[in-house]
Amino acid sequence: MEYAKTKDILRVMRLLGHKNINTTLLYTQLVVFKSDEYHTATAQKVEEAEKLAQAGFEYFDSLQGVHIYRKRK
DSSP states (O other), X not given: OHHHHHOOHHXXXXXXXXXXXXXXXXXXXXXXXXXXXXXXXXXXXXXXXXXXXXXXXXXXXXXTTEEEEEEEO
8 A cells, every 4th residue: 555655666665675676576565556546635724735635635745825735636
């Protein structure tokens, strides 16, 4: 699940404690990737950001003081 979320094979290798990347690759072949389509939302206040986090949105970026969140469709 971590690999599907981050697509960072080295992070997954460390998390699982594998010494050989090939072992990790065996497990990541089982991952079925979801669509790269997202719902997006913005927050300018802490309360708005808190509601988005509770709804399953993850922080993505910020632009001109507006925080951008996303959640897979």
